[in-house]
Amino acid sequence: QALLALAQGFLSAHPQPGLTSDLATMSRLARFTRAVCSTAGATRSGTASSSQAWAAPVSQRRACASQVLRPAVTSLTEDEEMMRDSAAKFAKDFLGPHVLAMDQAGAMTPEVVAALFENGLMGIEAPAELGGVGLGFTAACLAVEEVAAVDPAVAVLMDIQNTLLITSFNTYGTKEQKENYLSRLSTDTVGSFCLSEPESGSDAFALKTSAKRDGSDWVLEGSKCWISNSREAGLFVVFANADPSKGHRGITAFVVERDNPGLTIGKKEDKLGIRASSTCEINLDGCRVPQSAMLGELGQGYKMAISLLNEGRIGIGAQMVGLARGAFDYALAYMCTRKQFGKPVADFQGMQFQYARARMEIEAARVLVYNAARLKENGQPFVTEAAMAKLKASEVAQSVSSQCIDWLGGVGFTKEFLAEKYYRDAKIGTIYEGTSNIQLATIAKAIRQNYVE
DSSP: OHHHHHHHHHHHHSOOTTOOOSHHHHHHHHHHHHHHHGGGTOOOSSOOOHHHHHHTTHHHHHHHHHTSOOOOTTOOOHHHHHHHHHHHHHIIIIIGGGHHHHHHHTSOOHHHHHHHHHTTOSOTTSOGGGTSOOOOHHHHHHHHHHHHTTOHHHHHHHHIIIIIIIHHHHHHOOHHHIIIIIHHHHHTOEEEEEOOBTTBSSSGGGOOOEEEEETTEEEEEEEEEEEETTTTEEEEEEEEESOGGGGGGGEEEEEEETTOTTEEEEEEOOOSSOTTSOEEEEEEEEEEEEGGGEESSTTOHHHHHHHHHHHHHHHHHHHHHHHHHHHHHHHHHHHHHOEETTEEGGGSHHHHHHHHHHHHHHHHHHHHHHHHHHHHHTTOOOHHHHHHHHHHHHHHHHHHHHHHHHHHGGGGGSTTSTHHHHHHHHGGGGTTTSOHHHHHHHHHHHHHTTSOO
């Protein structure tokens, strides 16, 4: 009777559309409540009024809720585990032997790019019927993390491909664009995301590249800088202003093929880190594209870019977590074999305190990244969490990779060992896809909105 009263009281307080209030329904709900709450001692002896029956089980209902098993944010599905393990095996077995040579050459070998496609790492969120893997955003972040643990330069190529390019067409592409571009991006074509310009870095929407209509075509004029994947790319998503009188509301995205005579690849930057990842200028001189090359709606490019970069920041967070993990594992393996004063360096308490704290920081960053990825994947607000994840992970990557050089001692300062490469690669994390100050501003804005004057 108490459970029946509980069910009646709940439905009167919280009407359920489409759910009748007849006695049979009440009885079914009461039986369900009894079954769920039996372990929490939900049944009560004796008689009680309806109001007493409704009021008394509050703590019991809380007990029931507390007993519901909820997966940890780091829990993965079987498919996600398979993607993670596959990416880790690829990184260790195939990619590892190429890392130092590519860093020294400042270029990515074609064999590595081809292998990324062959192993399904370039179209993780693309539909399976279009050549992709058909998994979710978290799976893509896991793959980026595993590859970054071996070479962050390769990880950023696949991160941009998955979190920016694939998502661009998945979200904003027409049916024809999806069929054409998603199949190519998943199987054999690297993409490049062209937003930054010499005069528009953090202020991305101050861009000057223009798009002018000429008959049924659009003609793009301008230049882009700091464009990742540009040497390897077969197609480019270019942001240009189609109506400067509207300011950033005139910005529109266009797809430009590599062989377009109006597009040329300019100077390649000689970078401190992630040297195998190409970063070049892009010049657009009378670059003519058809109306069908417009991605998304006219004037909606700024909204697209904001949304894509918010998501991309989680991918960069995953890259930085992987980098920190890779540096940490590399240094710990050395410290466990390197002996001083008759025992492994890793066994000195002073060292143990350092690497215990470093491991804690890596885990904190990883949880932030996974949480942001899950929020995004579930369609929940994630902008603040993405900024926190990217900020924390990039700072942890710099701190841990720096400590790893110290842990290795003199050899850590040489190019013969990978520790210095992780250190150089980590620096970019606080710069691209939104500097640390931009992330802090985003977080502060969200906080301030919760405190009205």
